[in-house]
Amino acid sequence: MQQQSPSSAVGVIGLGAMGMGIASALLEAGLPVIGCDVSASTRDAFVAQGGRSVATPAELAAECDVVVLVVVNAEQVEAVLFGEQGAVAGLAPGSLVIQCATVAPSFARSLGERLTAAGLEMLDAPISGGAAKARSGDLSVMSSGSEAAYAKGQAALEAMAATVYRLGDTPGAGSSVKLVNQHLAGVHIAAAAEAMALGMSMGIDPDTLYEVITHSAGNSWMFENRVPHILKADYTPLSAVDIFVKDLNIVHQTGRELRLSMPVAASALQQFTAASGAGFGREDDAAVIKVYQRLSALELPAANDAQREGEP
């Protein structure tokens, strides 16, 4: 049923922390992989790992029948697919686009329709798990698409992911479930920061708070994962504040489309927006706690406290 094209490489567009990890995992699984990124040094890094690279999506399209998009947002998806050097015009009919960015479900649905009209298949396939799991091929994928799309993407998905949730037969469902996850993840990070600010403001030792809460009903995956960054004062971005400014804005936009009021997510969005406005947008998302520090007498744990205590 699928049209066979002479090309058969897997292309990865966007070699950031997640995209580079995915491209490496695909290589390791023995697939022919071509990477594409605007940055020459990033392309070189992938070549140094044994991959091939090209500078533009158009070049990549000429050699690939499966293209994995690991860019940041809908604007970049639009550009790499339909822009001046975009991939769509060059892809052979029946080729597959696996779209991994977190985008609005309405955008994912409309993208699916446009790619179908262009004779292409699409998997709506947002990813979860972070850079380390991308590198080891252990991501979770929240996906939807046709049987034909899954059949064509099977080898790539197996190499990328430990778990592939199949959530529906058209694009949109994958992005919808990812958006629910991002709603909760964003609220839980803001809540973790706010609750730690409350506890420390009452004079409770932050390490003790972490110990008690992670064994109590107030625990969340994000509390357990992000509060250690606050305790160590290590705001090296694993995932940045600005990612949640983006994702909670998609929650907000989708709520507006659905006419569904979501005040809890809205309050979390405002805290991430404030963190970004205060200059912390590129720090780790746990830096949202600095909003509370700037607006109160709160003192946060300092880096290297342990060493300092040991000094004369």
Place this chain on the structure above:
Amino acid sequence: MQQQSPSSAVGVIGLGAMGMGIASALLEAGLPVIGCDVSASTRDAFVAQGGRSVATPAELAAECDVVVLVVVNAEQVEAVLFGEQGAVAGLAPGSLVIQCATVAPSFARSLGERLTAAGLEMLDAPISGGAAKARSGDLSVMSSGSEAAYAKGQAALEAMAATVYRLGDTPGAGSSVKLVNQHLAGVHIAAAAEAMALGMSMGIDPDTLYEVITHSAGNSWMFENRVPHILKADYTPLSAVDIFVKDLNIVHQTGRELRLSMPVAASALQQFTAASGAGFGREDDAAVIKVYQRLSALELPAANDAQREGEP
């Protein structure tokens, strides 16, 4: 060091779901227990289990040197200790009050000072874990107080709790850590309801959402525990909406005392307040999702869907 009193029973004031469980666990541990509740039928139920009961805190005080308070709020703590038939006037010097209600840390601190002035000991000892763990003696206790208070309360605490966190040597620290837990628990329940409302409004099957989110970074202890109530449309109160109206109001009040703005908790408080205003205050706290249902086109899972599907 401790003054010995001729009385040595453990009194439990407040035989609701939690108090009855604690009183039963104390009995089972072989301690002499006297229960006290305003409801005669509740007292009878405890007597039927082999306990003794009295109608007023004053009567209880005459026979106990350890009194466990398992009432609902600070007003009730005030009444059962210092009211007309209150316990404090009748307790022998050196007796211990173990205060388990969730109250403002500032109230717990001040209560400790007043009980010390009355010649009594106090453990600030909010509990966590629910009625089933109360009954089996497996609660978590977030506590603070003097060495003397812990020594006097040891047998009762061991019978009540699987875990006793010792968080400081004066009342206030236990209530502070409990308040941080309640902040997170309340926000996470409201967020779980809001995120489920978002997902269902986008057309995603709620059971699928539960399956994916509980295996993803958006998970929380409360999401995992409360969303099944929504899926089964079972709003039998294990913990009621009005409990979080109360506890998030204590968060709000404490933030006001500290001059710490907490917009995420504030938005969750408003959703529980709306649920209570809409008539759901005595339903399970997961009924906060009905606020979203009342304000949108959201359809919630109905009770007994499974049976109905099987009908002709």
